Amino acid sequence: MPVKAAAQIVVVGGGPAGLAAAASAAECGKRVLLLDENPLPGGQIWRAKNGTITAEAEGWRQRAQAAGVEWRGGRQAVAAATGQLWLEHAGGVEVAAWEELILATGARELLLPFPGWTLPNCCGAGGLQALVKAGLEIRDKRVLVAGSGPLLMAVAAFLRQQGARVLLIAEQAPAGQVAAAALHLPPAKLRQAWQLRRATRGVPFLAGCWVEAAEGRQQLERVRLRRGVRRWSLECDYLACGFGLTPNSELGQLLGCALTAEAGIAVNRWQQTSVEHIWCAGEAAGIAGVEAAWRSGEIAGYAAAGRQERTAPLLARRDREQQSSQRLLRRLAPRAELRALAQDTTWLCRCEDVTVGEARPYANWREAKLQTRCGMGACQGRICGAAARFLWGWQINAARPPILPARVGTLAQAAPAPSISTEVTV
Amino acid sequence: MPERVRVKVNGRELEMPAEASVAAALMSAGVSGLRRSRTGEPRGPVCGMGVCMECRVRVDGRAHQRACQFSCREGMEIECR
Amino acid sequence: MPNSPVWDIAIIGAGIVGCACAAAAAAAGLRTAVIESQTPGGGTTAAGMGHIVVMDDSPAQFALTRYSQLLWQEWAPELPQGVEYSRCGTLWLARDETELRLAVAKQQAYRSQGVPAEMLDAGALAAAEPKLRPGLAGAMLAAEDAVLYPPAAAKFFLDRARAQGACLIQGECAALAEGGIKLRDGRRVAAGEIVLAAGAQSTGFMPGLPIAPRKGHLLITDRYPGWLHHQVVELGYLRSAHSLAEDSVACNLQPRLSGQILIGSSRQYGATSAAVEPGMLARMLQRAMDYMPELAQLSSIRAWTGFRAATPDKLPLIGAAEGHPHVWLATGHEGLGITTAPATAALLLAQMTGTPAAIPAAPYLPDRQPETGEAHA
Numbered sequence: 001m002p003v004k005a006a007a008q009i010v011v012v013g014g015g016p017a018g019l020a021a022a023a024s025a026a027e028c029g030k031r032v033l034l035l036d037e038n039p040l041p042g043g044q045i046w047r048a049k050n051g052t053i054t055a056e057a058e059g060w061r062q063r064a065q066a067a068g069v070e071w072r073g074g075r076q077a078v079a080a081a082t083g084q085l086w087l088e089h090a091g092g093v094e095v096a097a098w099e100e101l102i103l104a105t106g107a108r109e110l111l112l113p114f115p116g117w118t119l120p121n122c123c124g125a126g127g128l129q130a131l132v133k134a135g136l137e138i139r140d141k142r143v144l145v146a147g148s149g150p151l152l153m154a155v156a157a158f159l160r161q162q163g164a165r166v167l168l169i170a171e172q173a174p175a176g177q178v179a180a181a182a183l184h185l186p187p188a189k190l191r192q193a194w195q196l197r198r199a200t201r202g203v204p205f206l207a208g209c210w211v212e213a214a215e216g217r218q219q220l221e222r223v224r225l226r227r228g229v230r231r232w233s234l235e236c237d238y239l240a241c242g243f244g245l246t247p248n249s250e251l252g253q254l255l256g257c258a259l260t261a262e263a264g265i266a267v268n269r270w271q272q273t274s275v276e277h278i279w280c281a282g283e284a285a286g287i288a289g290v291e292a293a294w295r296s297g298e299i300a301g302y303a304a305a306g307r308q309e310r311t312a313p314l315l316a317r318r319d320r321e322q323q324s325s326q327r328l329l330r331r332l333a334p335r336a337e338l339r340a341l342a343q344d345t346t347w348l349c350r351c352e353d354v355t356v357g358e359a360r361p362y363a364n365w366r367e368a369k370l371q372t373r374c375g376m377g378a379c380q381g382r383i384c385g386a387a388a389r390f391l392w393g394w395q396i397n398a399a400r401p402p403i404l405p406a407r408v409g410t411l412a413q414a415a416p417a418p419s420i421s422t423e424v425t426v
Numbered sequence: 427m428p429e430r431v432r433v434k435v436n437g438r439e440l441e442m443p444a445e446a447s448v449a450a451a452l453m454s455a456g457v458s459g460l461r462r463s464r465t466g467e468p469r470g471p472v473c474g475m476g477v478c479m480e481c482r483v484r485v486d487g488r489a490h491q492r493a494c495q496f497s498c499r500e501g502m503e504i505e506c507r
Numbered sequence: 508m509p510n511s512p513v514w515d516i517a518i519i520g521a522g523i524v525g526c527a528c529a530a531a532a533a534a535a536g537l538r539t540a541v542i543e544s545q546t547p548g549g550g551t552t553a554a555g556m557g558h559i560v561v562m563d564d565s566p567a568q569f570a571l572t573r574y575s576q577l578l579w580q581e582w583a584p585e586l587p588q589g590v591e592y593s594r595c596g597t598l599w600l601a602r603d604e605t606e607l608r609l610a611v612a613k614q615q616a617y618r619s620q621g622v623p624a625e626m627l628d629a630g631a632l633a634a635a636e637p638k639l640r641p642g643l644a645g646a647m648l649a650a651e652d653a654v655l656y657p658p659a660a661a662k663f664f665l666d667r668a669r670a671q672g673a674c675l676i677q678g679e680c681a682a683l684a685e686g687g688i689k690l691r692d693g694r695r696v697a698a699g700e701i702v703l704a705a706g707a708q709s710t711g712f713m714p715g716l717p718i719a720p721r722k723g724h725l726l727i728t729d730r731y732p733g734w735l736h737h738q739v740v741e742l743g744y745l746r747s748a749h750s751l752a753e754d755s756v757a758c759n760l761q762p763r764l765s766g767q768i769l770i771g772s773s774r775q776y777g778a779t780s781a782a783v784e785p786g787m788l789a790r791m792l793q794r795a796m797d798y799m800p801e802l803a804q805l806s807s808i809r810a811w812t813g814f815r816a817a818t819p820d821k822l823p824l825i826g827a828a829e830g831h832p833h834v835w836l837a838t839g840h841e842g843l844g845i846t847t848a849p850a851t852a853a854l855l856l857a858q859m860t861g862t863p864a865a866i867p868a869a870p871y872l873p874d875r876q877p878e879t880g881e882a883h884a
Contacts, residue, residue, distance in 0.1 A: 371662060
């Protein structure tokens with residue numbers, strides 16, 4: 001039988017939003033369980049490095065701990081039903097019973113297909129950062145940072161600090177949009193951007209520049225770049241390429257929560273989803289940056305604890321932060337030319353090896369899935385679904401359990417052993 | 427000096443830092459292709475956070491384990507293809 | 508709509524049965540339309556296992572499944588690779604001596620009808636499927652049973668029909684009307700004959716039909732090539748499939764050509780939500796693990812549900828709809844729609860064109876007298 005855990009409020013995801021939500025709810029006197037797939041809190045943005053929690057996460061962890069939040073790391077939520085959540089960990093299965101559920105499942109990188117994007121050592125931007133934090137030795141390696149969004153500069157600064165030779169930062173958005181985005185940054189953000197730029201001094205930053213193809217035999221050897229009419233090649237060891245973030249909404253989908261047009265979990269001003277007793281905070285509800293994430297986490301925590309009045313001072317600040325981030329992201333939106341990069345022979349679905357050309361003729365995601373198997377593999381369309389949404393505007397919204405691969409034995413423990421007679425009455 | 431452990435990668439003994447994820451350790455050791463795709467192409471880690479499934483390896487006989495999601499352990503047998 | 512064509516046949520539903528009927532009608536030279544509101548082959552067809560299996564719940568079921576299996580064998584050389592047709596055979600597992608006697612009786616019944624079937628003792632069974640737990644008594648191997656990937660099979664039939672002039676009309680049927688079908692968006696499809704092949708949704712057009720939705724769950728694993736070789740079904744499946752009221756589970760495992768393993772099966776009456784029910788899924792998996800304990804360690808990637816169109820006597824409705832002139836039924840196939848789609852199409856077209864059929868059509872006629880009492884193995 002699976003181990004059972006119960007709390008009045010269960011928070012899934014230990015990043016900024018989840019930490020804030022758990023701490024806030026516990027400060028209202030609720031019994032709170034905070035779950036995360038990683039052993040330490042921090043989520044992706046405050047990801048622990050080599051087993052050490054980051055300073056930002058540590059501050060929130062202390063606040064949560066002081067309020068009595070029970071932390072359970074190393075647990076992957078794989079299935080859910082009203083009032084229950086199935087968690088897999090290295091040693092087995094747990095069932096968490098909840099009265100209120102706060103989804104703080106964060107976001108993943110938006111990865112877009114271009115020829116060669118499946119070569120080993122072509123990583124996401126945040127992906128390469130996460131791998132280095134997990135011990136990948138990057139010293140003296142030649143890295144190209146490309147794609148779009150504020151993450152690129154942060155990743156470049158981090159990699160450089162770790163000793164990498166960052167050759168170039170290629171931001172696909174046009175220079176004018178990048179400048180306008182910078183001009184409209186709030187002072188604190190502007191200071192941060194300036195610090196990151198200082199940390200990457202000497203590394204060319206090219207706006208309006210993007211990767212057209214990655215080339216190599218068994219792994220990445222060089223990248224073909226384009227900026228305006230100029231095209232050139234650059235030899236490198238790693239490509240760190242991401243086009244911003246896309247919400248992790250699968251758990252919400254599974255529980256029947258409505259989605260936004262931007263593929264996030266739809267919430268009202270108190271971060272409540274379309275399903276009673278289920279709340280969502282942070283990037284899972286829409287990409288809006290770390291400040292908006294923890295602010296929305298506090299709101300969700302208070303509201304789920306029934307202390308809506310405590311959210312009053314927070315709502316306007318969250319809205320401002322969200323709007324500011326969204327303005328920035330709109331300026332850095334992936335350009336139309338990126339849609340033309342993927343050739344008919346470019347892989348769309350990495351799990352099932354389905355090409356862009358094979359999937360393109362179908363009317364929608366479901367039809368393409370059924371007939372080509374794209375999105376039917378182990379990642380369940382997390383990567384190719386987001387890409388297909390970008391390429392063809394397809395709606396991707398049919399998460400099924402387990403939301404991440406789970407042992408058959410885990411799912412078998414969702415109910416007590418049945419008493420089926422062995423008598424056969426054919 | 428970080429603690430190091432001995433693991434086997436495709437039968438070859440390698441020393442890896444104990445706290446590194448298997449994906450990071452393999453890449454550091456120059457093993458970039460961790461699995462073969464359905465059509466036989468080499469694939470390696472992409473997202474580093476357990477969602478892209480490109481870093482699946484066989485660990486101690488169990489297939490499809492995400493190498494970015496756990497650390498090296500003394501005596502671990504890893505099979506990449 | 509000016510000059511909208513008048514079809515000889517309009518088929519409601521592009522599941523595997525509707526698509527097979529369309530292929531047969533178009534091949535017979537009839538002007539054929541198929542109406543589908545969703546993705547063709549995307550309903551119960553996509554939710555099913557795709558097991559081409561001879562079943563002997565009744566002599567009529569045996570005749571239909573075997574006839575259809577032979578038709579699939581004729582199609583086999585033409586099926587595209589994506590259909591993943593594989594003649595892996597079915598192992599009917601006997602837990603103990605009692606079940607072994609049932610398996611022997613089953614083998615004799617198969618053989619008496621000319622269907623190849625052989626007995627495996629405990630040792631031969633363990634050699635055939637090493638992952639089965641020790642202690643099973645044996646199995647009957649139906650070597651001609653096969654598996655395929657149903658949505659691609661439905662598309663194969665649909666593409667074939669279209670190559671012979673049939674047309675897919677994307678739209679939702681609102682009602683059967685005089686001389687055709689009214690669509691939800693106001694369009695009318697004029698047709699001489701209408702075929703209702705809407706599976707569990709058929710009662711939406713003909714409320715009196717003796718069809719009830721019977722929910723099932725399935726789970727698929729990641730790729731484990733060589734792990735499982737045959738479709739493996741416990742003999743208790745027959746009881747599970749036969750029960751008319753109680754929720755039940757049975758061990759039913761399928762090796763996909765991809766190396767994935769499809770784990771079934773569950774049967775529920777009265778369930779209306781398509782959501783995966785963790786409790787029912789767990790019961791089903793426990794049952795499967797009871798036969799193959801190492802399944803517990805495999806990585807699973809997706810569970811889903813579907814609704815079978817179940818009739819009280821476990822036989823489909825194939826033929827003229829009682830009281831509805833020019834309306835024909837090809838529905839009510841329960842868990843055997845993939846197996847019996849080609850036979851259904853052949854029997855229906857024979858009736859519609861007044862030509863002889865390969866097997867007697869009487870047991871499947873919609874106006875048959877319902878058989879009461881126990882059917883036999």
